[in-house]
Amino acid sequence: CNAVLLSDHQHRRYNPLRDEWVLVSPHRMKRPWKGQVERSIEEDIPRHDPDNPLCPGVTRPNGKVNPLYEDTYLFDNDFPAVLPEAPNPGEPDHELLRTEPARGICKVMCFHPWSDMTLPLMSNEEIRAVVDKWAQINEDVGKEYPWVQLFENRGAMMGCSNPHPHCQMWATSYLPNEPALKEHTQRQYYNKHKQPLLVDYVKLEQQKQERIVIDNDTWVCVVPYWAVWPYETMLIPKRHVLRLQDLNHKERDGLADVMKRLLTRYDNMFQVSFPYSMGWHGAPTGRYLLEDMDHWQLHALYYPPLLRSATVRKFMVGYEMLAEPQRDLTPEQAAETLRGLSDVHYKNNKQ
Amino acid sequence: CNAVLLSDHQHRRYNPLRDEWVLVSPHRMKRPWKGQVERSIEEDIPRHDPDNPLCPGVTRPNGKVNPLYEDTYLFDNDFPAVLPEAPNPGEPDHELLRTEPARGICKVMCFHPWSDMTLPLMSNEEIRAVVDKWAQINEDVGKEYPWVQLFENRGAMMGCSNPHPHCQMWATSYLPNEPALKEHTQRQYYNKHKQPLLVDYVKLEQQKQERIVIDNDTWVCVVPYWAVWPYETMLIPKRHVLRLQDLNHKERDGLADVMKRLLTRYDNMFQVSFPYSMGWHGAPTGRYLLEDMDHWQLHALYYPPLLRSATVRKFMVGYEMLAEPQRDLTPEQAAETLRGLSDVHYKNNKQ
Ligand SMILES: O=P(O)(O)O[C@H]1O[C@H](CO)[C@@H](O)[C@H](O)[C@H]1O
Ligand SMILES: O=P(O)(O)O[C@H]1O[C@H](CO)[C@@H](O)[C@H](O)[C@H]1O
Numbered sequence: 001c002n003a004v005l006l007s008d009h010q011h012r013r014y015n016p017l018r019d020e021w022v023l024v025s026p027h028r029m030k031r032p033w034k035g036q037v038e039r040s041i042e043e044d045i046p047r048h049d050p051d052n053p054l055c056p057g058v059t060r061p062n063g064k065v066n067p068l069y070e071d072t073y074l075f076d077n078d079f080p081a082v083l084p085e086a087p088n089p090g091e092p093d094h095e096l097l098r099t100e101p102a103r104g105i106c107k108v109m110c111f112h113p114w115s116d117m118t119l120p121l122m123s124n125e126e127i128r129a130v131v132d133k134w135a136q137i138n139e140d141v142g143k144e145y146p147w148v149q150l151f152e153n154r155g156a157m158m159g160c161s162n163p164h165p166h167c168q169m170w171a172t173s174y175l176p177n178e179p180a181l182k183e184h185t186q187r188q189y190y191n192k193h194k195q196p197l198l199v200d201y202v203k204l205e206q207q208k209q210e211r212i213v214i215d216n217d218t219w220v221c222v223v224p225y226w227a228v229w230p231y232e233t234m235l236i237p238k239r240h241v242l243r244l245q246d247l248n249h250k251e252r253d254g255l256a257d258v259m260k261r262l263l264t265r266y267d268n269m270f271q272v273s274f275p276y277s278m279g280w281h282g283a284p285t286g287r288y289l290l291e292d293m294d295h296w297q298l299h300a301l302y303y304p305p306l307l308r309s310a311t312v313r314k315f316m317v318g319y320e321m322l323a324e325p326q327r328d329l330t331p332e333q334a335a336e337t338l339r340g341l342s343d344v345h346y347k348n349n350k351q
Numbered sequence: 352c353n354a355v356l357l358s359d360h361q362h363r364r365y366n367p368l369r370d371e372w373v374l375v376s377p378h379r380m381k382r383p384w385k386g387q388v389e390r391s392i393e394e395d396i397p398r399h400d401p402d403n404p405l406c407p408g409v410t411r412p413n414g415k416v417n418p419l420y421e422d423t424y425l426f427d428n429d430f431p432a433v434l435p436e437a438p439n440p441g442e443p444d445h446e447l448l449r450t451e452p453a454r455g456i457c458k459v460m461c462f463h464p465w466s467d468m469t470l471p472l473m474s475n476e477e478i479r480a481v482v483d484k485w486a487q488i489n490e491d492v493g494k495e496y497p498w499v500q501l502f503e504n505r506g507a508m509m510g511c512s513n514p515h516p517h518c519q520m521w522a523t524s525y526l527p528n529e530p531a532l533k534e535h536t537q538r539q540y541y542n543k544h545k546q547p548l549l550v551d552y553v554k555l556e557q558q559k560q561e562r563i564v565i566d567n568d569t570w571v572c573v574v575p576y577w578a579v580w581p582y583e584t585m586l587i588p589k590r591h592v593l594r595l596q597d598l599n600h601k602e603r604d605g606l607a608d609v610m611k612r613l614l615t616r617y618d619n620m621f622q623v624s625f626p627y628s629m630g631w632h633g634a635p636t637g638r639y640l641l642e643d644m645d646h647w648q649l650h651a652l653y654y655p656p657l658l659r660s661a662t663v664r665k666f667m668v669g670y671e672m673l674a675e676p677q678r679d680l681t682p683e684q685a686a687e688t689l690r691g692l693s694d695v696h697y698k699n700n701k702q
Pocket of ligand 1: 319
């Protein structure tokens with residue numbers, strides 16, 4: 001039958017959100033790895049470091065002093081990639097040399113006052129405070145900007161330059177590539193089916209029960225059919241929800257629950273603080289707040305690089321950069337592994 | 352004027368080959384880096400290692416013995432990501448769960464019998480032998496397969512699992528994402544302008560003289576206007592050429608010359624064997640050999656990750672994965688730096 005075929009034999013799968021394919025080569029898991037082995041992930045981070053600009057009470061490089069914050073803490077990024085003002089680059093002199101103005105703001109949000117804390121080790125109430133802050137930022141910054149990108153780089157392997165638990169927000173005066181693509185694909189699907197793509201997709205996954213990792217009353221966590229990264233997942237609300245600020249109380253508690261359980265399983269897989277990049281995609285804001293955006297469904301994306309162990313990652317290089325992403329294990333195999341892991345964090349287990 | 356504006360202020364640039372944008376934030380070079388520092392790049396590799404399956408005379412894991420090759424050596428990848436045969440996954444039961452068959456072959460090509468050799472240290476004649484082999488592979492494998500992806504992952508940082516100088520070839524029964532996109536964009540441009548996009552682009556760059564790094568009678572090496580990686584470059588023939596096998600003798604010698612000079616400059620920048628992924632894109636082959644493919648122009652792409660030093664790289668994570676690629680220095684600044692470097696390799700200098 002189809003499921004066995006797919007788990008044993010190479011094939012391509014289509015990502016309807018990105019209008020792109022991924023090459024799946026399950027037979028390749030047998031390949032020995034003689035390449036780069038990552039350094040072990042740092043596990044003894046001091047709880048407070050007076051030189052760390054994200055810690056409470058610390059003076060940042062620009063002279064500003066952080067308050068003695070007790071839960072989350074939001075502030076302007078001292079080295080923003082986009083600034084609110086920039087001169088207009090003007091008209092291009094040739095269609096192959098096109099430029100566009102870019103304006104925006106960048107913020108940083110600490111999840112917790114302790115540098116040695118991580119989301120899966122935080123309580124549900126503490127994670128709920130993060131969820132509320134995300135919703136607030138999306139609402140506030142979204143009044144002005146059409147795109148508010150909330151994202152977290154976790155772990156040095158994912159370019160995270162500070163071990164203190166935090167995420168970032170970059171808002172821009174335009175829709176960046178990825179949301180522009182998803183605006184297009186979700187609209188097309190909606191026009192054709194009169195249902196949001198991801199609402200239909202959640203229903204399908206609930207029927208199939210092959211790629212769902214965990215769920216609760218309000219959320220589903222799934223390894224998408226078209227996942228690229230070995231243990232990539234998506235969090236999708238069960239109800240049709242456009243934006244973070246539209247989540248009700250129950251859904252916010254449900255999100256804290258599903259995040260804690262997913263991230264605990266990630267950490268338990270290789271008994272290490274699992275690196276990843278994650279972020280939120282929901283209906284655009286700013287001028288789009290006045291438009292019908294029902295083709296969108298809110299979702300979070302987790303892209304973790306580890307493949308075989310705490311020190312052997314998947315490299316997206318060469319073929320992947322020049323031709324097409326390629327994965328070794330199937331999404332169904334990844335979901336099965338994640339399902340088999342415990343909801344109790346290995347660090348709490350040891351105590 | 353425009354050039355000054357662009358080098359001082361954030362803006363977006365359009366990539367007409369990928370129909371995508373890149374965020375350029377030149378002011379961000381001032382940001383201090385406290386994140387992951389890469390291990391120093393290994394420089395003492397033994398010339399011959401009896402345990403390295405790419406060395407002459409060695410028995411590979413599958414029992415096959417490598418010949419005592421003296422220049423290049425081509426063989427089948429022992430752990431191929433695509434195999435010539437795979438069962439057809441059949442029709443999807445829903446349009447959100449689409450699968451396609453994938454068939455193909457994977458080969459490995461050694462550039463030189465010595466493990467401690469690299470392309471920029473090889474003679475022009477030795478590089479020319481690599482060029483001829485590339486052309487031959489593209490012609491031979493392209494008889495059957497519509498896409499022949501030649502690529503090189505150089506350095507452990509780029510997922511290269513063996514230090515011996517080599518490249519790979521993955522051919523597939525379909526056009527992967529990237530070439531499928533370029534097939535579309537180049538065709539559209541050609542229909543509109545009756546000229547190949549990249550032929551027009553080379554002319555533009557020759558007029559502007561802002562982003563050309565080096566050139567010779569037959570080739571141009573340019574940091575593309577829309578470059579994503581800090582020191583990304585493209586090699587483009589001056590003549591309209593569809594495929595590697597269509598390069599004439601002079602162009603093949605010219606390619607060896609421009610490769611040697613570019614890779615020497617890369618190595619000289621941080622006095623280290625510069626990591627990168629590179630590969631070739633030209634007109635599709637197989638069934639496309641019978642069609643008019645004049646909208647294509649052959650080109651090589653170099654994607655090197657290093658940003659500030661031999662150990663500080665650019666991470667394409669978080670924002671880049673979820674929203675849009677972002678670069679710090681402008682392509683013009685990168686081209687200027689590369690232009691200022693010597694054509695004499697630092698290792699030959701020391702002797
Ligand atoms: O085939 P290699 O060199 O062992 O593997 C490397 O290149 C491949 C093609 O770009 C990638 O799929 C792998 O992730 C990477 O580690
Ligand atoms: O802002 P950070 O955490 O210092 O930097 C990290 O995240 C950014 C946004 O994804 C990337 O542009 C950087 O390359 C990365 O190192």
